[in-house]
Amino acid sequence: MFRILFYLVVIFLLGLGFAWLADRPGQLDLVFAGNRYEVSLMTAAVAVVALVAAIMVLWWLVRSIWTSPYTVARYFRVRRRDRGYQALSTGMIAAGAGDGGLARRMSQQAAKLISSDQEPLIHLLDAQAALLDGDRNAAREKFTAMLDDPEMRLLGLRGLYLEAERMGEREAARHYAERAAEAAPQLEWAATAALEGKTAEGDWDGAMKLLDGRKPSGTTAKEVASRRRAVLLTAKANDILDSDPQAARMAGLEAHKLRPDFVPAAVVAGRALFRLNELRKGSKVLESVWKKEPHPEVADVYIHARPGDSVQDRLTRAKRLESLKQNNAESSLIVGRAALDAGEFKLAREACETAARLGPREAVYLLMADIEEAETGDQGRVRQWLAKALRAPRDPAWVADGFVSERWAPISPVTGKLDAFEWRTPIERLAQVIEGEEDFTPPAIPAPEPEAPQKNDDAMAKEPVVIEAEAEQPPMPDKPETEESVSPKPAEAVATVSKPVPANANSVEEEEAPVAPPSPDDPGVEPDKETNGSTQSGFRLF
Template sequence: MIRILLFLLVVFLLGLGFAWLADRPGDMIVTFNGYQYEVKLIVAAVAVTAIVAAMMLLWWLTKSIWNSPYTIARYFRVRRRDRGYQALSTGMIAAGAGDAALARKMNRQAAKLIRSDQEPLVQLLDAQASLLEGDHEAARSKFEMMLDDPEMRLLGLRGLYLEAERLGHREAARHYASRAADVAPQLGWASESTQEEKVERGDWDGALKLVEAQKSTRHIDPSAANRRRAVLLTAKAMSTLDSDLPAARQAALEANRLAPEFAPTAMIAARALFRQDDIRKGSRIIETAWKAEPHPELADLYVHARPGDAVLDRLSRARRLQSLKQNHPESSLAVARAALDAGEYKIAREEAEAAIRMQPRESAYLLLADIEEAETSDQGKVRQLLAKAMRASRDPAWVADGFASERWAPASPVTGKIDAFEWRVPVERLGQLIEQDEEVSQAVRPAIEAPSKPDADMVELASELGESKPPPPKAEPRKRQEAAAPPVTDAVTEDEEPRPTRLPDDPGVNPEEAEQSQRRFRLF
């Protein structure tokens, strides 16, 4: 477009100049070799212009003839290159679609038309075609050849990393990822795998440097980077808490500053502060995390912040924690545990029952059973509560990739993924899915179903205590199930043998057998 405008401008200026000369007539006299030539000025200007144009045309024609071999060669070279890129494009599309035959065919055509050192995509198409054909050895060799080319090095490392992951060679995959992360830390796959390796080895500082590199290159969201730093700093503080308390405190406080509502950061920061007798600051950290999401470990740490406190002082601290998050089962359970330790059984029972009303789960029933045993020693009620605990929903736990743990960890033990643990309820207990597994059902079902016949020992005990109904015929004692004792029912049908309408409590249970019974009820 610019050239056209320049051409029109030159033509306009020439026309304007000739018009100006035509309006101003004049003669031009030229003396040469004794002759005198006289012409009009306009004629002389046209002649000069024609001579210049002829010289330019002659120069262009001479130059074109001189450069014609190169021009012809360049034409065929460009045509060949265009055909090669067309084949390369078709091959890449075929590789993406999974057409191995067409991808290999187009790769051969592209390799003939384009040199691989000039176009790296030819090598990539070759490797992709080998992968589609199932020739992984050839693909790995091609990826290894790419390592010698600085432009293709990252692509080769990526290919070798994926091949190592496919074969399950975790160490080799992390080796390639580490090499890629050294060159380009902004690569997510490389930095993630390298961080997992460093976390597994306990190299917290190295993992933190990678996070900083990702954050500086803006290839990771700042909030995600802060969360990752908080997790790594928490793990670093946990590993150095016993050996280097000042460094652990510094790392824990920085982690808590980045994620103040994350329970593990609050717990490790509070522990470090409590060890240095900074009870007030540690308590504030726990209170902040408790308001966001109550956690039983936070409650235990808060209540036992001062080892020398009396049990009533611990109950008061539990009450303080409950006031920060009311109408929550963890708050009620924290007060119930503190009240049980203090011997305030009424308060403990009320809070435990309140927790059950809000969320009936295993720990609440077990705590209520402990309260019942401590207050009344009523083994019948204790066993009833233990049976309810066995059937209740599980308590929340740290879960990552299907693995449930009582303690938080910075990475998943299954996949090695960082920050994989979540505080949530794991899959339901095996006893609630027992009907789907016949083998387990045969072992556990007697412990969760009511017996068809009453225990002979219980019937004899009822007759000794003066029950109104006559005892049933003497029968062989049923073998006790190892899983748990069966629950007692109050009513009987017409088809069943006579049994007492209401069985009394069993005051004759041996305390050791009761403890074993309680342990048997806990399937998990």
Template sequence: MIRILFFLLVVLLLGVGFAWLADRPGDLVVTLGGMQYKVTLMVAASAIVAIVAAVMLTWWVVKSLVTSPYTLRRHFRARKRDRGYQSLSTGLIAAGAGDGETARRMIKQAEKLLNVDQEPLIKLLDAQSAMLEGRPEDARAKFEAMLEDPETKLLGLRGLYLEAQRLGARDASRHYAEEAALLAPNVEWAASAALGQKTTHGDWDGALLLLEKQRAAKQLDKEKAKRERAVLLTAKAIETFETDPASAKSTAIEANKMAPDLIPAAIIAAKTLFSQGDLRKGSKILEFSWKKQPHPEVAETYVHARLGDSVIDRLKRARHLASLYPHHPESSLAIAQAALAAGELKEAREAAEAVLRSAPRESAYLLLADIEEAQTGDQGRVRQWLSRAVKAPRDPAWTADGYVSERWAPASPVTGRLDAFEWKVPVEQLGPVIDSGDDFDRALATEPVRPREEVKPLTPARPVVLEAEKPVSKEDRGQTDVVDAEIVQLGPPIDSRERQASKPTETGNPERIAAVLPAFPEKPVKSKDEDEEFVFPVPDDPGVRPRDGAERNKKFRLF
């Protein structure tokens, strides 16, 4: 565009000049060799312009003839380079699509058309095609060869790191990540991988230094860097709490200030304060965390804040903590556990049953089994609570990338990602929980709980077993270690005198049985040797041996 404008400007100037000369006639006289030449100004100007144009044209022709070999070579070289880059582009696309054969063919074409030493993409394509063709050793050798070139060193470290991760060589991947982080601190994958590796191996100071470099390089936003620093400080305080309480205290308090909603930071900060006798400040930290999110570890630390407290004092502390977030399952569980330890079994049972009404979970059923054993000693009911705990929804746990841990950790053991653990239910329910203990709950709701000393001993007798095909043999009735069948509690035990007075025949009380099991078979079961109907008295859960699939599904047990 500029050249066109310049050409138009020159033509315009020439036109203006010739017009100016045409308006001003005159002669130009030139004396040369005794001869005098006289021409008009217009002819002289035209001759000058023609001579200049001829000189320029002659110079262009001569220059083109002189430089034509170089021009031709450059043209063919550019054409060859374009074909090479086209082959390289096609090969990279094929490698990304998983077409190893096409990628290998394009590599051969690119090597013929391009200089391998000057084009690092050929090395990358060669390594990727080796991985696609199932030659990991060749791929590693090519990545290692890239380490010798400063331009491709980081690329080689990236390839070696991914290959080590794929093979599960954690030490090797840690080495490559750290070397890449030193070479380019601003590369996110290298810094994150090195940070995760240092965290996994407990190098807290090195991890904090690397995190500070990331923050200085503006790889992390301010809030994320603050959160991750709090996580690292929390992990460091937990590790040094036993050996260096003073240092752990300052570290934990700093972590708690950076992330007040980080539960492990609040717990370790409170523990360090409790160890030095600062009960009030530590309790405030835990109370603040409890108001944000009730957590069983917070409740455990708060209740056992002071050594030497009686169980009654701990129950009072549990009640106070629960009052800060009432009607929450964790609040009820904290009261139930403290009340069980203090011997307040009625309060413990009420708190545990409150959890079942709001959010049934495994820990609540297990706690009720402990309360049942301590209050009545009825092993049948204890086993009933335990069987329901197996089918109950799971309690929340520390979960990261599908890995469930009993304790919090600063990084995921699967991916090494920092601050990956979350307090949540590991496996969510896909549908409603089917509970077969409704009759048991109704029986418990209508029947008062009797202490252990008021339960009357039962007369040994054979179990009542109703099957669809055949009765239980004597050997089957001797097995007492199975709880696979569905169990229904009929009510308080009946001794032999009550049984004799209450049942007119050996068929028992059909109205009472029908009240608990409305879907009972109408046709009574008969023995093999005689045709008359029979049932046996109810014992205190003698149990039966395991049954196979179809036979177990046809069976009902009463006790």
């Protein structure tokens, strides 16, 4: 574009100059070799311009002839290079599509047309073609050869890392990842793999040093780095809590500052502060996280802040937590447990009933069973609460990659991933509860022990073997819903309960029903389930 404009400007200037000469006539006298030549000024100007143009054309012709061999060679070289790049592009597309044969042919063709020293992608295409052909050894050799080229070193490390991971050689994969992370800390795969290697060894300081070496860009990357650092600090604090409480305190508080809603960080910080007799500060840390995320571990550390406290003091601290997070099932459960330890059964029962209304689950009914046993000792009602606990939604736990743990851990024991544990109800338990709710018949609650004074002693005495087996084990539903809902009974007891009733058993029960009414302590069968004496569940033994 600029060249065309330049030519136009030159032509315009020439025309302007000739027009200027035409308006001013003149004559040019030239004496050469004794001869005198007289020409007009316009003729002389045209001759000069023509001479300059002729010289330029002649120079172009001479130069073209002189450089023609080089021009012809360059033409064929460029054409050959273009064909090579076309083959390389086709080969890369074939490798991405999974066509190993075409990738291999295009790799060989590109290697003939382009020098591998000029285009390193040929090595990558060779390695990809070898992988598609199943020649893993050749692919590893290609990746290893890339390590000698500074431009291809990271690519070679990446290939060797993936191959080591595929073969299950974790140590070799970790070695390649660490080398790549040292050369380029911004590589996500290298930094993550090296970080997992450090955490697997328990080298929390090395992992944090590796994490600090990166410079994340963007809000999301910075948040991820902050979360990981908080997890590493929490893990370090847990490891050194017994040996160095002061260092654990500093690490726990820093982790809590990075993630104020992270329960394990607040728990370890609170424990370290309580060991250093900083009760006020430790309580504030736990209270702050309790307001955001009520968690039983937070409550346990908060209530047992001072080992010498009485049960009444612990109950007072539990009520303090409840006031910070009202209308919460976990708050009511904490008060219920503390009240049970303090012997205030009425308060414990009220708190447990509140928790049952807010969020019924397994722990609520188990606590109710403990209260019933401690207050009344009524085994029938205790078993009733235990039966409800069997079919109630299960309690949340720390879950990572399908692994359920009662305690938090910094890495997953399955995959080694950092910050994998989450506090939630396990998925398999949720599925079991959903499946178990269909066609579920609540088990009847048997009577208390036979030696207790009851109105139906004669009726129970007629079946001593069955009652003895029942007294030893809790009842089971007709259809076992899940593996967790089945109580661990011995094989003999299960056989006794699940054994079909003989044909004459109904007549015996019909005859004995009027003589032996249910015991007052027996909760019996629910009214909507019991229609008459002949339709009772097989678990009702009296």
